[in-house]
Structures are given as C-alpha cells and as structure tokens.
Amino acid sequence: MHRDRTIELLRTGYPWAASLRAGRPAVATRLLGRQAVVVGGPAGVRRFYDPRLRRKGSLPAPLGLLLFGPGTVHGLDDAEHRLRKALALGVITPTTVAALGERAEREWAVATARWTERQRVVLFDEAVQVHTAAVLPWAGVPAGAGELPRRARQLAAVLDGFATPGPAYLRAVLARLRIGRWAKGLVRGVRAGRVHAPDGSALQRAADATDQRGTRLSDAAAATALLNVVRPTVAVAWFVAFAGKALHEHPEWRERIAGGDAEAVAAFVHEVRRLYPFVPVLAARAREAQDVLGVRIPRGGLVVLDVHGTDHDPAHWPEPDRFDPGRFLGPPVDPDTLVPQGGGDVTTGHRCPGEDVTLTMLAVAVRALARAPHAVPAQDLGYDLTRVPTLPRSGVVLEAARVAAAADGSR
Template identity: 45%
Template sequence: MPSKPFAAPLHDSTLGALTRGYAWLPDRMRSAADGSVYRTRLLGKPAVAVRGPEAVLFFYDEEHVVRKEALPGPVLDTLFGRGAVHTLDGNAHRARKALFMALLKDDESVTQLGFLVRRHWRDAVREASRAGESVVLFDTVAEVLALAVRDWAGLPLPDEETARLARDCTAMVDGFAAPGLRHLRARRARTRQENAMGALVRAARERPADGAGPTPLEAVALHRDLDGELLDTHTAAVEVLNVVRPTVAIAWFAAFAAHALDRWPHHRKLLRADPSGAHAVAFAHEVRRFYPFAPFVAGLAARDLRWRGERIEKGTMLLLDLYGQNHDPDLWHHPYHFAPQRFSRAPRLPDGLVPQGGGDPAHGHRCPGEDVTVTVLSALVSELAALDYSVPAQDLTIPLSRVPTLPRSGFVLDLT
C-alpha cells in the first residue's frame, strides 16, 4: 500500500488533552480519515494514536514500541515513581515484571486479598452504622483497600498510618495529570510514601526469614533484577507502591459501581440472587469497560514503522486509545449501554477490553493486576448489592473533562 503523504506542521494537542480529558482522543479519532489513526503533536513531540485489537498487538510488540523515556517526569514523580517497571524495556522489563506476575497471578493469594477486602468492608460498615454516619463511599473504600492490602502484603503499619497511606495513594492518582495544587499534593504524597516504604524495605531485609514464605513486601525487598542485584531501596519502595497504590485505586471503580447500581437498580436484584458470583464478575467487567479511568497508554516508536499505510518515524509518541476502544461501536454492541450481560453471554474478544492495557502481561506492559481488580471489585459489588442503604440528594455527575474523574460527591450513602 502506498504511504500517505506526511501532513506537517501539526498543532500541539497538549492543552486539548488536558482540558477535554476523556473526550479528547476518542473525538479526534472519530474525526480521523478512517477512524483508526490520528496524527498530532503532544508535549511538543509528533504523536500517532491508534486503537482496535490489531492496534493492541502492534502497540504491545516490543520491537515496535519502547517505554524508556516515554513517560514525562511529572507522571513519574506522582503516579509511577522513578525506576518503576513501567519504564523498563526488553529483558530488564521481563525480569522485573516476573516479580509482579508471581505476586499477582497466584489464584490463592488473589482470593485471600478478596477475603480481606470483604472483612475490612464489613468492619467499616458496622462502625459507620453504629455511629449513624453517612459514608463517602470513595473515601471509605480507599481506606478499606489500604487496610486489606496492608494485611495481604505484610506491611507492619498501624491503622492511622494506613489511613494516611490510603489518602496518599488516591492523591498520587488524582494529581498525575492535573496542574497546580492537585499535582503538588500528589508529589508530596509520593515523597512521603516512598520514604515510608523505603524504611519497611530496609527492615524487611534485616529480618531473618521465619520459614513461612515471603510476604509480598519481602518478595519485593529480596527481588533480584536482571543484574543479579537487589533493587536499591528507593526502587524497591517504588515497586511496593506499584502494588499498594493501584489496589487502593480500585476505589474509583467501586464508586462507579455504586453509580451504576443507582442508575440501573434492577441489577441489585440480579446480584442478590447470584450465589455463584458470576453476575458480580460480569458487572465488574462492565464497570471497567463503561466508566472512564485510564484514558490511554503511551510509548515511543522503537524504529521507523508503518501502521495502516501511515509512516511512523522512530521516536514518535504512540498512543493507544483505551477509553475510545472500550466504547468503539465496531467492537461493542450499543457501547453506551451499561450491559453486564455482554460479559456473561459472549466470550470476550482477545484484546478487545482494554481498561488496563492489552497484550500479554508477562511479556509486555499490560497491567498484571487485572485478576486482583476483578476479584476485589466483584467482591465489593456483591457487598454493596447486599447492603440496605439510601442515596441522599448529591451531585453524581461524572465530568469527562477531569482525569481521573469520579461522581462529584464521591458517592454518599446513608446506612439505614
């Protein structure tokens, strides 16, 4: 196929991306010639956005896309941390990723985390009912998740410090793409928690093994990278946070799940009559598909490439439009209908559903925490559906211009 002429200069879309949020890339992709490639500039660099299951394979081929130097400093200093697995390529990436796969792809261990979440959730509900207080679901779930992942990962932290950890983790996610105060709060939260986790890593390295098998904290502290060396303390702290922070971030999906139960209340009945939990799992998948969380992922072209006739020069920023793909009418029947049954009837398209990236998680950068997310979210969905509560008047709008977004009120519920 002949290559399309290169249309330069292109205007820089950074401001549009920041102000239009989740609508920016899907809108631009819709207006592109064949709807599957969009060329622009981002952060002053040429950028090409793609989407669709074939684009996922193209994007996650490490011969095509590299991550080193792809993520801007402000994102590393808030969301992921310097030296994180997200920034590695090739064998160095695979060696580090093996650590996460061993921790997060073990069914028994993931189930255990789900149990801990239910236990801490029930404690929180009991306490709030006793106090007769309204609950801001987002804040409560974030704290519940921090307590659960603390117990699961073996972090020796008292409850008050765990509550601080919960607030810091949500601040890191909330401020990564925001200007001003939100960004500053995210940076401060990261510095505080990198220091705190660094101290736990040092202590874990000094403790003699107790024969019970390593906790996730110990697994990170004792992990040896490709060079056979332990991670330096800072990098180990970053990677402990790369387990804890995204687990706490499931609070975003929990608030969206509560929003869905409020808007489409017939699901409550289906969930209450669901002893196997199958509907809760389908509901969790649909929450991940339908609601906006990660807008896109980015990398750099490893060499000169060609995609659908488009020439992509080495060093060009490549974007994979996750939110747009999860609402692409070519992939999803009535994509703007909330329909969990689409995940019970039909087998899922390989690389169709991409709220947490695509491709093979062991070899590429796909999120290793999808099993944890679905297990934890479906547990919370079942718990919410079983609970009697009312939803007082509040602002439940979800602004698409804000990244990350949330029902504005955080979803308040009154326990009856």
C-alpha cells in the same frame, strides 16, 4: 506539520483521542513535542503491543515519576521488564489474589456494620480505607490501626492528582514524597533485619529483588516495586465509587447480585471497567522508524493507545455510553475490544499484572454493597470527563439502613 495537541489532551481528557481518531484506526498528530500517532480499536490495540515499540521514555517525567516512581516496571523493556514483571507475578497469583479477596470481604463486613452508627458515608472514601486495610497486611507491610488512615489518604492523593494540573498535582507530589520515604524505610528495615516481612510477601520479594546482573535493587527501586503492588489495589476505589452509582441507577442488577448470581457479578464488574476506565490513553515509543497502521513514525515517535475510545467503540459496543452488564453474559468478548487496564499478554507484555486483583476487589465490593441495606440520597452523581482520573462528584454518598428506614417511615 501537525500542531502539538498536548494542551488539548489535558483540557479534553477521556474523549480526546476518540474525537481525534473519528473512527479511524490510526491518525497522525504531535504530542509532547514529538511526532505521534493515536491508535485505537482491536487493530490499534494489537499494534500498540508490538515489540517494535518500547515503554522507556514514553511518559513525561513529572507524570511517570509521580504515579509509578523511579525504576518502575511500567517504563522498562525486554529482559529487564521480564525480570521485574516476574517479581509482580510472583506476588500476584491465583492463591494470593483469593487471599486478598478474603481480607477485603472481612474489611467490607466491618465497614458496612459500622455504617449504622453514622448518618452518612462517602463510598469512595470508605473504599480507599477498606482497600488499604486489606492490601497492606496482605503485602506484608506492618501498619497499625492509627497509621492506616494516613497511608490510605496519601495513596489516594497520589492517584487523584497525577494527571491534574494545579493544587491536586501539588498535593499528589507531596503525598508521593511521603509515601516514597515510608516505603523506602520499610525496605531498609527488612534489609537491616529491623522489620519482619513474611516469606513470599510483596515486601519480602521487593526487598530481596535483584536486577539482571544479580545486584540488589536500590532502596528506591525496591520501594517502587512494593508500591506498584499496593497502589493499584487502592486505585480500585475509583471503580467502586462508579459501581455504587451503577447499583443505585440499576436496582435490578443490585437484586441479582444480592441474590448470589455469580455471573451477574462478573458481568457487572466488567461493565463498570468498560464504561468508566481509569485512564484515557497509554503511550509507547518507536524503537526505530516504522509504519503504524499507515502512519509513518520516526524513531522515538510516540504511539498513543486510545483506551477510552476503544472501550466505547460503537462498532463493538452498541450504545457505548449505556450501562449494560448484559453485554458480558453471552459469548466471550474479543479481548482487544476491552482494555481498561491495557491489552496484550500479562506474562510477557505490558498488560497490567494487577488486573486479577482489580476484578477480585471490585467483585467483593459489589457484593458487599448489594447486600448492605442503604439508600442513596439526592446528590450530584455526574462526573467530569475532562478530569483524570474522574469520579462521581459527590463521591457517592450513602445513608445506612437505620437512616433510610426512618426516611421511609415518614412518607
């Protein structure tokens, strides 16, 4: 019998699954007290999204309830999943994503203009605030200027601590309770006619959503649906921090992006997501006993997708730990080799419905950073792969143009 590797996953973080697989498409193990198989690479990605697997019960409750909330689409299957997925896709359309991007552009313009008034800023903190200020009004959520910073901190705290045992997890639990109560209050307010939600907004659609029987979702489930649109947008702040690090370390790409090279922006964004994925693994459960790429799994057994290892597979990504957006300037890559936000079909499967939001918000931030005059002082830009989600240790400290110019003149 295989030994349980749950503690090993918690201690090792992102490299765990690839180390266990050692280049194999699938390897048997034990996780969370269940028989499991870890899969990766294109074959593993395709198998992970096989309909013989389900998502319900695949995540331990302390993690799933904290990050996603009760009744989340991430833990649903079949008709129930399709119905809830349609709710998200009704909010996230090409037109609405473009509108969100325009809001983000305005917020970044305001933020970067204010940098000259401050000696230093932490890019990660700025991104959290900018994205919250953009996404809440876009989602139809009424939030005054005084409330936005608090909600931004709470959303970031949930994301920062969901997979980190200790004080960060406790802070995440407290933040999740507070943000959940706030979201339920918004839903109740809309349903009672006390809060106005613009037609077609995430808040309006969540408040009006029904289940398969046509029964209106509970306040908690509707609040979860709302937060599952808002929270991932704030999560893009982690990618923005790594983008700031990459722009500093690769000034030739900063110049291309600042010069208006749209292909360079798209390639840069994809490489940031490939090199620095948000989660190390994803999980599903077997509906019935079955063979998974040569490994026999019982009903209820876990199938774990190696996200980080797939995005760093040297068979598909030469020198996988090297930052090189040029990988994305040639022919389109195999979508099953790039899964920072999951794989499969976004409409019918479990691929993240907010992937277009991530791409848009990250592209907007990258352009704003490339064009904003700033310097990056000496700091620790390293990151810890044993911590999930990881982040440059400094948060990426920037000095505004006024301070940078003075430093240049003293040389």
